[in-house]
Amino acid sequence: MNIQGITAPKAPIKPYPMTIHEDTRVDNYYWLNDRENPEVIAYLEAENAYTEMVMSPTKAFQEELFEEMKGRIKEQDESVPYRDGEYYYYSRYIEGGEYPLYCRKKHSMDAEEEILLDGNALAKGHDYFSIGGYDISDNEQILAYSIDTISRRNYTLYFKNLQTGELYPETIENTEGGAYAWAADNQTIFYLQRDPQTLLASKVYRHKLGTSASEDVLVYTEEDPQFYMGLGRMKSKKYIVSVSDHNGVSTEYRLLEASNPEGVFKAFYPRQHGLQYSIEHFENKFYIRTNLDDAINFKLMEVVENESHDTTNWKEVIAHREDTYLEGIDVFRHHLVLTERSNALIHLRVINQRTQKEHYLNFGEPAYDAGVGYNPNFDTDLLRFHYTSLTTPSSVFDYNMDTQEKTLMKEQEVLGVFNKEDYQTERLFATARDGVQVPISIVYKKGFKKDGSQPLLQYAYGSYGYSIDPYFSAARLSLLDRGFAFAIAHIRGGQEMGRPWYENGKMLQKKNTFFDFIDVSEYLIQEKWTSKDKLFANGGSAGGLLMGAIINYRPDLYKGILAAVPFVDVVTTMLDETIPLTTGEWEEWGNPKEKEYYDYMKSYSPYDNVVSQEYPNMLVTTGLHDSQVQYWEPAKWVAKLRELKTDNNILLMHCDMSTGHGGASGRFQRFKEVARDYAFVLSLV
Missing domain, CATH: 2.130.10.120 (Prolyl oligopeptidase, N-terminal domain)
Structure with missing residues (x-):
């Protein structure tokens, strides 16, 4: 992309001092924190216009990518039905439809269809539309549903x-x-x-x-x-x-x-x-997943109804294990199904309550994502579960927990030229600077040269104990088919390796998250998966914080950065209790009203640590109505980067004026955002 002759917007500097703990920070762009201010809107629109101009040479390519991604999706599609009460429930898409239809049929899938909600009809006239879920009364006659x-x-x-x-x-x-x-x-x-x-x-x-x-x-x-x-x-x-x-x-x-x-x-x-605990009720007792008695990876207990107020009544069912995190349970009349996590992989464990015999499901791939689906009935020996991997499209199975027979109910259909045997997935481990082994899930098209000559997109999240499992993306094929490898770094701050993996990537250990990502990048370069001028990084929300931190620490490692709705102004946000969600976040980041946390947070907060140096090419995205990371965080960050960076690399920001944290709401519209991101990195290769 040639930006010669195109002038980037420059936000006016309006110093705003903030003092706490006898330390004063001066925020030159605090004034952007007002979406009602016409000057703010004008600046955001100027950034959008600049991005549009710089990206204009890729317009045709973006459209090509969009049509390519859209073309892989079966427009007329239907979910696997599930039985609940008298009805089978499912959702389906019609050709050209952006939103699902929620439907049911009584007693049999051969019965007449009843449309509960038509998302396309309800969405008419709205730039953004989301159904927040629905619930049906016990007599199956009244539908409660919500819309944003x-x-x-x-x-x-x-x-x-x-x-x-x-x-x-x-x-x-x-x-x-x-x-x-x-x-x-x-x-x-x-x-x-x-x-x-x-x-x-x-x-x-x-x-x-x-x-x-x-x-x-x-x-x-x-x-x-x-x-x-x-x-x-x-x-x-x-x-x-x-x-x-x-x-x-x-x-x-x-x-x-x-x-x-x-x-x-x-x-x-x-x-x-x-x-901490969570509970499941069954007959006259409750199952309890809990960390009672320092069970950091959680254990399973049970207690009779009405006796739960005294933990001495809680009886151990599954003991705590140092190497296995108990993530969840599902209860059936004759079986218990445990979702466990070890060695950065999900494992589904089935226990027969009548015989006490148990077994694990075998998935047969080195890196994958699996999970228990929606199983509303106790009286069944069939477990509905889902499975995917970096090379296997999303699949739904029914599994007989007695015979161990697995029936594929549906695999996501990828239209066009696609053969999963053309792609290869591997599980790697990088040694972090403190000796910890960080797992990496990687996928590429066969024929990829591991000589440092090919590009790679590295992705991670690394916060809130949220684990990023290896999942299939039909859109991602547009990168893989053009020579990219895609790597997920399972860094600390997630829970891939158990609860301690999370505890060692939060609060006063947060920098482990950033250093793990950087150390994975150096490993991938050292092992010739890519090179500095072909390595790209991507993260959103708290993963956008990750992007902001790594480019302050090691801007030389990356050719380009995709930062979506990035949480980059950590100190200011965590000090402002009027900002949505702030107070609930103190156990993740710390409360900066306490000096120890303030000092640590300030030492890595991306916005506070922008300095005069060279930065990679960057595309930053946000939404004006974002309720989780307010739009002004990326807006201020970009303004400060424009002020201080010493390079001629591309820095773009796109603020969607009609959406929030999740971006576009339509089934296909979101691929326009992906196409823009991919066009950005592909044009830099």
Whole structure:
């Protein structure tokens, strides 16, 4: 891309001093923190216009990439149905449709189709559209569903009579999408309401169908802003459950019998600092996944109903293991299914409750992603699970837990010229600077030359204990087919290697995340997978923080950077409790009101550490309505980089003026964003 003669926008410098702990930081671009200011909007539009001009020579290429990606997708497609109650539920796409249709059929898939929601019809007239989930009453006659048309994840709740097709007159605004639970009377529903300023869900309300939302009853308020809330109905249907979770610190579940909607939510076990747990109800007992007694990788326990308040009543079912993280459980009448993680891979373990015999599913690839699907019924010996790898499209299986027979129900169809045997995946390990072995999952098209001559895109996230497993992407084929390798660095801060992997990549250990990524980059260069002038890095949100940190530490390693919705102004954001989600993040990053955390955070915060040096080519993306990483973080970062960087490399920012954290909402529209990103890196090779 030739940018000669095109002038980049320059944001005015307006010094804004901020002092804490006797330390003053001066933010020259703090003024961008006001989306109502016409000067701010004008600057964002100027950045968009500049990006458009610089990228204009790639317009035809972007369109080619978009059509290529779109062409691999089967437009008329359907999910694998699941049985719940009297109905089989599924979703399907129509040709040309951007959004799914949610459907059901009674008793048999040969029955007449009933369309619950038509996403394409509901989305008409909206630049952004998202269905936040739906829930159906026990009598299967009333549908509760939610919609967001702003991209702030504030969902409006609607009710539909499935017998008449008519909507009930009431709507409920500012709800948490998907966090709804019907009581057994088919008239009462519970929901979470979000604070309009912080966007945290902190209140549980009870609503009576056919009444105004103004009459709804507040049944619980979470007073601690560091706790995130959840709400739902347990698989057994006996209990409605409200959850308050302070990630890495403590959990509290509160239960209400669904048959008693006007009752009081009661704590399963009161919150206790350091104690985390999750529960599954079955018959007259609860299974408990917990870190009780320093079980850092969690263990499985059980307790009889109404005896949970005393942990001496909790009985061990699966002991804690140093090398295996217990990620989740699913309960069936005759089987327990454990989702475990070891050596950076998911393992599904099936235990026959009648015989106590157990086995693991065999997936047969060196790197993959697998997980338990939606299994709403206890009385079945079939486990629905999903599987994918860097070379295997997303697949859905039904697995007989007794006979160990596996039936492929559906594999994602990739249209056009695609043969998964043309691609190779490997599992590598890089030695970090402190001696830790960091796993890498890598994929490339066969014929890739490991002589340092070919390009590679390195991706990671590395925060919140969120593990990035090796997954298939049909869009990614557009890179692989053009000579790229793609590598996922399973760096600390995720949970790929167990809970300690996460603990060693957060708070005062956060720099391990950045150094792991850099050390993986150096390993890939040393082993001639690529070279400095062919290595690209990609990360979004907290992974965008990662991008900001690595280019401050080692800008020389990378030819180009893709930073999506990057969280780069760590100190300022963590000091501002009015910004959505801030208080709940202190256990991830630390509270900078304490000097120890302030000093450490300031030492790596990308925005605070931009200096006068050369930086790689960069494409930064954000959304004006982002509720998780506010648009002004990347905007300020780009402005400061423009001010201080000493190179002539490309620096672009695109702010989508109609979306938020997740970008475009349509099924195909999102590929336009991917095509832009790929055109950027491919044009630099």
